[in-house]
Each structure stands twice: as structure tokens, then as C-alpha cells.
Amino acid sequence: MSKKLRLGVNIDHVATIRNARGSSYPSPVRAAKLAEAAGADGITAHLREDRRHIRDSDIEALRAELSTPLNFEMAPTPEMQAIALRHIPHACCIVPEKREEVTTEGGLDVAADQARLTEYVKPLVDAGIRVSMFIGHEPAQIEASARIGAQVIELHTGHYCDMHFAGRFDERDAELEALAAGAAYAAELGLEVHAGHGLTYDTVSPVAAIKQIRELNIGHFLIAEAVFLGLRPAVEHMRHLMDAARG
Ligand SMILES: CC(=O)[C@@H](O)[C@H](O)COP(=O)(O)O
Numbered sequence: 001m002s003k004k005l006r007l008g009v010n011i012d013h014v015a016t017i018r019n020a021r022g023s024s025y026p027s028p029v030r031a032a033k034l035a036e037a038a039g040a041d042g043i044t045a046h047l048r049e050d051r052r053h054i055r056d057s058d059i060e061a062l063r064a065e066l067s068t069p070l071n072f073e074m075a076p077t078p079e080m081q082a083i084a085l086r087h088i089p090h091a092c093c094i095v096p097e098k099r100e101e102v103t104t105e106g107g108l109d110v111a112a113d114q115a116r117l118t119e120y121v122k123p124l125v126d127a128g129i130r131v132s133m134f135i136g137h138e139p140a141q142i143e144a145s146a147r148i149g150a151q152v153i154e155l156h157t158g159h160y161c162d163m164h165f166a167g168r169f170d171e172r173d174a175e176l177e178a179l180a181a182g183a184a185y186a187a188e189l190g191l192e193v194h195a196g197h198g199l200t201y202d203t204v205s206p207v208a209a210i211k212q213i214r215e216l217n218i219g220h221f222l223i224a225e226a227v228f229l230g231l232r233p234a235v236e237h238m239r240h241l242m243d244a245a246r247g
């Protein structure tokens with residue numbers, strides 16, 4: 001297994017700032033190119049059903065201008081499937097979406113929706129897209145993801161990060177252990193394992209140290225940190241912490 005842990009930089013919240021004023025700046029594509037220059041191995045963008053940050057035209061521009069792979073995050077809807085099949089990104093990460101949520105609250109319930117998701121994923125896989133399921137660490141969700149034909153899972157690290165920042169360290173550590181067990185089980189089943197959501201400089205290292213994890217997707221914190229440091233140093237420091245955790 002390769003030791004290199006890939007960093008996918010999520011540029012959604014560059015678009016959040018742009019949309020707050022209805023301006024044409026800041027440009028998510030410019031941010032993506034800077035992130036690539038700083039050591040990102042790929043770019044992640046989530047086209048939400050309500051288009052609160054990334055827009056259809058951003059996906060088109062990213063697809064045309066990136067030199068690293070695009071990981072297209074999307075809800076499992078017919079509209080998003082059609083968009084993915086039009087652009088053929090390197091990867092699609094299927095995430096649950098609730099219109100009123102502030103952010104993605106939990107993982108997709110793959111186990112409860114296996115027949116539909118099997119049908120949903122097949123044209124994407126047939127088109128050569130790597131399909132990833134954004135799930136919690138429960139064995140039933142991991143098994144279901146393998147069963148429906150996904151090649152990848154992305155483990156939701158939001159609860160682990162929330163427990164860290166709430167100072168609930170026993171619960172944080174229990175969650176980290178469950179993430180590690182989930183990663184090991186998924187790798188045993190032949191799934192490639194990614195992780196992400198809410199990761200920061202303070203929380204990234206223990207997750208990066210889980211050896212079955214091949215990619216971390218990190219966005220909100222990096223864009224926030226870029227306000228103080230600039231995007232390039234923010235990404236470079238995250239890259240450094242990830243590499244150091246890998247030893
Ligand atoms: C699925 C996921 O974790 C990302 O899409 C990320 O959270 C950025 O998007 P939101 O802030 O809109 O949830």
C-alpha cells in the first residue's frame with residue numbers, strides 16, 4: 001500500500017464568499033489552481049441541490065481548467081447523475097443532503113437504500129467515474145457500499161471533530177477508534193478509503209495516521225485559515241501535517 005496520503009482541497013466556501021455579495025469574485029477556479037500549486041492532489045466541489053455555494057458553471061470551469069482530478073460531491077438525485085454523466089469527473093462522492101442543514105450532518109444510509117443505489121451508481125461506474133459513498137463507520141454501511149458497486153468510501157469525520165472542539169475527549173477517542181476500525185474493515189472488503197469533514201490542523205493528524213486511509217478531503221477550515229495566512233501556506237501546512245502523521 002502506497003504511503004502517500006492524498007489531499008483533496010474542497011473549494012466550496014470560496015463560492016460561499018462570492019455568493020454572499022452576488023459578485024464575480026473570489027473565483028473557485030483560481031483557488032483550486034492555487035491549492036494545486038501548494039500540493040493538493042485533487043480538488044473537491046459539492047454541487048448542492050440549492051446551489052448555495054458551487055454552481056453548475058463552476059463545475060464546468062473546474063472540469064476545463066484543473067490539472068488534478070476533480071472529486072464531484074453530489075446528492076443521489078437524477079439531476080446530479082445527469083450532470084456527472086455530462087462532465088465525467090474523475091470521482092463522484094455521493095452524499096446525503098437535507099435542504100435546511102448548515103452542513104452535511106451525517107453519512108448516507110446506503111444499507112437502507114441498496115436497490116436504488118445499485119441502479120444509481122452503475123451508469124457512473126460504467127462511464128469510468130470512481131464512485132465513493134460518504135458514510136459513517138458502521139459495518140452495515142461499509143458492507144452495503146461494497147455490495148452496491150462503489151469502489152470507494154469516504155468516512156465522515158465530522159462527529160470526531162465536533163467532540164474534539166467540545167472538549168469531550170473520551171467520545172472523540174472512541175469515534176477515532178471506530179473510524180480506524182471502519183477503515184480497516186473497508187480495506188479488507190477491497191474498498192479504497194477516504195475521510196473528511198470538519199478537519200483542521202488540530203484534528204487532522206490522528207486521522208492521517210490511519211494507514212488504510214488514502215485520501216483526506218478538507219475545505220472549510222483551509223478556506224477560513226486562508227483569510228489569515230493565504231491559501232498557499234494554509235494548504236502547505238496541512239500537507240506537512242498529513243505527511244508527518246504518515247511517518
Ligand atoms: C460532504 C461534505 O462534507 C462537503 O460537501 C463539505 O462539508 C462542504 O460542503 P457544506 O459545507 O455545504 O456541507
Ligand SMILES: NCC(=O)COP(=O)(O)O
Nearest residue numbers: 010196197198217219220
Ligand atoms: N467531503 C468532505 C469535504 O469535502 C470537506 O469538508 P469540510 O472540510 O469543508 O468540512
